Amino acid sequence: METIKYRNYILRNYTDIPQLSSLSKDEKEAIEVVGQVLPFKSNNYVVEQLINWNNVPEDPIFTLTFPRKEMLPKNHYSQVKKLLYADDEPGLKKKVNEIRMELNPNPAGQSYNVPALDGIRLHGIQHKYRETVLFFPSQGQTCHAYCTFCFRWPQFIGMNELKFAMKEAGLLHKYLLTHTKVTDVLFTGGDPLTAKANIISAYIEPLLTKEFSHIRNIRIGSKTLSYWPYRFLTDKDADDLLRLFEKVKKAGKHLAFQAHFNHPAELSTDAVKQAVERIQNTGAQIRTQSPLLRHINDDHVIWGDMWKEQVAQGMIPYYMFIARDTGSKAFFEVSLEKAWNIFRKAYRSVSGVCRTVRGPSMSxxxxxxxxxxxxxxxxxxxxxxxxxxxxxxxxxxxxxxxxxxxxxxxxxxxxxxxxxxxxxxxxxxxxxxxxxxxxxxx
Ligand code: SF4
Incomplete structure (x- = not known):
């Protein structure tokens, strides 16, 4: 496959995207204004291969990574706009931080899940369920693009007091040695697969030794298949990463790749299909999950199509989530009743092999x-x-x-x-x- 260089777009350079010329003045302004509060990042693969620019701004993948005006409450939007165009940097920063704190930055009591070891709080670990420990490697606390609905948005805005992350592999391993009921370690983020293979390896390889016989499942939560499938194809350390997955399998453990797909468009390119196949060839299994999002996938046909295509590519549908109550939730939310109706209509439209999916579920x-x-x-x-x-x-x-x-x-x-x-x-x-x-x- 031809090597494609990764190019990301953030607020500083998003005007370089040629396709943006089709947007109205207001739509461009929304990227600037909303992007002050919620993190914005897209990339050349998303822009060139996933977004249908003839359908912008309604296009689901455009809405997935590009800020739209309605993603902020009206009063917040006008306050930020006023300060932004008045060039009042300190005033803007203060207001933006106030607004962020109003947007329920760490929902579902996540800060209660941070455990301690020898009296030290481990800010890169969450341990909520007995069997599963979540680890947030510092080097993986970004993504190849940012989802506009992201419930982990505080990981990306530079407010360290809100962020979960750590890089001390030793502390993770020590914690796991003292918690022998833990069977699963879930590497999460951000997207842990933005880190280099040798970094991920330093966390995972020690878990393959006898000392950690209680750890049965190494799980990786990632949206890289959707946002940058070349991570598994042509990136310099793509093969090293896949060799690491093989080592997990050879050590008798399960490598569970939890892939995040929000729409069937993300499953349609040659690059994603080849990447899925390469991951599966290592012995890893890919399970899929997504929240239910108004403006992106609030239609049972979309979900049915998505699950069928995932199964056709050998993946296992795993979760339909309800979007969490944080950030731009008001733009994406659907009622619980509607969520259940979408789930069951989609569920009954597919065969038994797709019905491994569970939902709709609220974390x-x-x-x-x-x-x-x-x-x-x-x-x-x-x-x-x-x-x-x-x-x-x-x-x-x-x-x-x-x-x-x-x-x-x-x-x-x-x-x-x-x-x-x-x-x-x-x-x-x-x-x-x-x-x-x-x-x-x-
Ligand atoms: S890939 Fe996941 S962590 Fe990254 S922005 Fe999207 S939802 Fe958030």
């Missing part, structure tokens, strides 16, 4: 909560829910109920059904020792 404070349906119990219309994951593993898979709410878009907006004061997991916690829902209890 909320107490755990991953799946909407199983809407029904009537004792004359009351309710949401039927269950934990797919929970801080307290004993509570996984027990159905529970929330009062039906037509407008709700996130779990926090729901109330227990049948006039109850608490959800069942809250009662459990209170019986134990008045713990907060966000406490890690294992």
């Amino acid at each position: 909320a404070d107490p755990g991953k909560i799946q909407i199983m349906g809407i029904t009537e119990v004792r004359g009351e219309k309710v949401f039927v829910l269950r934990f797919l994951q929970c801080r307290n593993p004993d509570l996984v898979d027990i159905p529970f109920f929330a009062a039906y709410d037509k407008k709700a878009t996130w779990f926090d907006e729901l109330k227990p059904a049948f006039g109850e004061k608490y959800f069942f997991y809250q009662k459990n916690n209170q019986l134990k020792k008045n713990e907060k829902n966000t406490d890690i209890i294992f």
Whole structure:
């Protein structure tokens, strides 16, 4: 395959993109204004091969990486615009930081998930579920392009107090040695595959030794297949990265590649198809996931097509998420009822091999909560829910109920059904020792 040089576009140079000449003055202004608050980055592969410029600004992949005016509340937009064009740099910086703090920068109690070792808080680790540790390598806290809906946007804006990251492989390994119930390590970000292969290797290879026999699954969460598939084809260390995946397999462990695809367009190029095949040839398995996003994929046909194409390429559909309550959520959100309807219509349109997917699921404070349906119990219309994951593993898979709410878009907006004061997991916690829902209890 021909080598293509990676070129990224950020606020400083985005006007170099020739295709932008088709945008209106207001659309260009929106990139400048919204881009002050939420991170912006795209690249030549996304611009040239994924976006259909005849369909801009509605094009789903354009909306996926380019800021649009409606992604900020009106008052925030006009405040930032005024300061930006007044060249008031200190005023702009102050206002932008205030707005960012209003946008719920670290949703779902993520800061509660940061554990400590020997009295030191490990700011590059999250340990929410007993079996799985998330690791945020410092060198992978960027992405090949930024998604406009990203729930990890504080990783990219230079506010270090909001960021999860660390580079000390030794601390990760020490933590894992003292937590032998952990079976899975998930490398996440940002996108850990923006780091060089030798850096990733320094974290992963020690986990292949006997000392870490309890670690069964090495998971990598990445959107690189979608935003820069050449990472697995022609980048200088592409082969080194794939050799590392092979080593994981040879060590008797599972390399689970969690690929992030939001739309079938991302699965359509020759480059992504070849990259998928090269990864699969190492023995790794690719599971796919995405949030449900208005303006991008809020249509059951899109999801059905996406799952079918993923399976045709040998991937395993894994999760449909509800977009988290942070950043530009108001632009992307759909009601929980609509999310469930889209999921089930898509689910029933595909064959059993695609029905490995779970959802729609909310990664909320107490755990991953799946909407199983809407029904009537004792004359009351309710949401039927269950934990797919929970801080307290004993509570996984027990159905529970929330009062039906037509407008709700996130779990926090729901109330227990049948006039109850608490959800069942809250009662459990209170019986134990008045713990907060966000406490890690294992
Ligand atoms: S690839 Fe993931 S971490 Fe990176 S911007 Fe998109 S959603 Fe955020």
